[in-house]
Amino acid sequence: MSPDATPDPYTDPLVFGQRMQILRTRRGLTRIQLGGLVGRSGEWVKAVETGRLRVPKLEMILRVAEVLRVRDLSDLTGDQSMRVALFTGPGHPRFAAVREAVNSPHLAGDREAPPAAHFSARLARAWSARHSAPNHREVVGALLPDLIRDAQAAVRHAGTIADRKAAQARLAEVYFLAQFFCAYQPDASLVWRVAERGMMAAQDSEDPHAIGLAAWLTVQAHRDSAHLDAADAVTLETLRYLEALLPDAGPDVRAVAGALTVEAGLTAARRGETGTAWRYWDEARGLAEGLPAGYFHPVTSFSRAVIGAHAVTVAVELHAGPESARQAARAEAEAIPSRPRRARHRIEQARGYHLDAQPDAALATLAQAYAAAPETVQYNGYAKRIVLEETESKSPARRRRASELAQRIGLLTT
Structure with missing residues (x-):
């Protein structure tokens, strides 16, 4: 390998700080941005990356892994005994x-x-x-x-x-x-x-409904890959296309426009743009309120029942602990008719409670998510991060509950 080449954290024997720096750079995050997203300073990130600070505890490793969307924990730690798939099942x-x-x-x-x-x-x-x-x-x-x-x-x-x-x-x-x-x-x-x-x-097909749905799913793929500018470009161009059609559109097209508006807010939240994120959510709420009572879009799940769930995700993506917990307590999951969407909402509520340092509420909510749709929890990186973190809890009762849930979702073997 050329001495000027970038090391590969997936093959070369690097220490934790070097792996974190490479993965952070690949995600396009500055040290200040990563520090803010995990509740630390840019100087803390620099100290870890340069080896001036020791490897963080598991709680912080999992937090960094979530922000960097690390698919396998060993890619970050280098420890093959920690092979835990987070964002892939x-x-x-x-x-x-x-x-x-x-x-x-x-x-x-x-x-x-x-x-x-x-x-x-x-x-x-x-x-x-x-x-x-x-x-x-x-x-x-x-x-x-x-x-x-x-x-x-x-x-x-x-x-x-x-x-x-x-x-x-x-x-x-x-x-x-x-x-x-x-x-x-x-x-x-x-x-x-x-x-x-x-x-x-x-x-x-030249079908506005199909075009809107394709954009909605493409935006999510871009955001999950940390391509935030691409996510915005697809969202905003498609919304401009749909807005001209909305006056005469049926509920399905209006629902897709609402779902895309939510995506614009979530992308802004991922960037930490609080005002923009909540402005888009408020626009989406207006579109939801204009839908027929009881309406539920069969693909996006956009509806009056789900708009509160989106508020939880916006707050969580902004890493606003108290606001996340407040929105989680307000948003009712039982009104959501879809099992996987209800389970996903429970996971977002659990993230909110965990951000607000309410681990017992987070674990109880994840158990509710598992009851609604076990496969949704098994393939969700955020749920797995919370459960793994709480298996290291100092509270024996909480550690036991987390370990039991970890076994049920396949993180630990009996």
């Missing part, structure tokens, strides 16, 4: 079949296209199963391979331009479902392939 048993269906070109034209109404009904049932099944990844993973192949066949066999556009919209929706399944699986590049194919199919 162990790989779902259905993942290989879904990946094969996504990657295969399906060039043969001998697959018969299903009737459009029949396929739409199957797709609707798949979304319903995603929201209602506690093991939603298992159910969706079993359905996706055939849905992908049949949706592609429908595009190939479309007889008219109108039929082809409608088929492209259905194919885009299948890719949206696939992106939910592929998230947090051990193949980050597949998430991007699915997102890009969903966007291409949506654009070919």
Whole structure:
């Protein structure tokens, strides 16, 4: 390796501080920014990176790992005995079949296209199963391979331009479902392939609803990869496109605009821009209040019931401890009809309580998340960080509760 080359924290035997510096640089964060996000100063970050301070305790290591979106804890620590996947799961048993269906070109034209109404009904049932099944990844993973192949066949066999556009919209929706399944699986590049194919199919459909959804999912992929400028560019351009249509749009398009407005606020919160983040959330609340009572978007979950959950996430992303706890206490989870979305909300509430130094409330809330949708907790890095941290608690009772939950979600073996 050239003496001027950047060391690779994944292969070279580096100490903790060097690994943290490399990973921080790759995320595009300054020392001051990283310090602020973990509750320390830029000078503290510099002292750790240069070795003037010792390796932090597990609590701080996990906090740094969360901010840097470290997928495996050993990538940061260098200690192979600490191999804990945080932002990727162990790989779902259905993942290989879904990946094969996504990657295969399906060039043969001998697959018969299903009737459009029949396929739409199957797709609707798949979304319903995603929201209602506690093991939603298992159910969706079993359905996706055939849905992908049949949706592609429908595009190939479309007889008219109108039929082809409608088929492209259905194919885009299948890719949206696939992106939910592929998230947090051990193949980050597949998430991007699915997102890009969903966007291409949506654009070919010329359907505003599909285009908005494709942008919504692409924004999340950008933000999870720390591409905040790209996330903003997609969000704002798509919102400009949708805003011209809103006066005559139905609730689905208005809900997607609301979901994208939330994403703009979350990206601002990730940057630490408090006023901008809450301004976008307030705009989204206005859009939610304009939706019919009881309405719930089948893909984004945007609704009146979820807008309070978004407030929790904004406060948590801003690392505002007391405000996070206040929003967590206010936001009612039981009104959210989707099991995985309800579980995700519980995880965000737990993050808020943990930020506010209420670890017992955080663990109790994570237990509620697990009861709603175990697979959501098993594949969520924030939940795993909190549980791991509390397995080192000085309180024997809390340590026991955290260890029991860690065993249930697969972090510890019995």
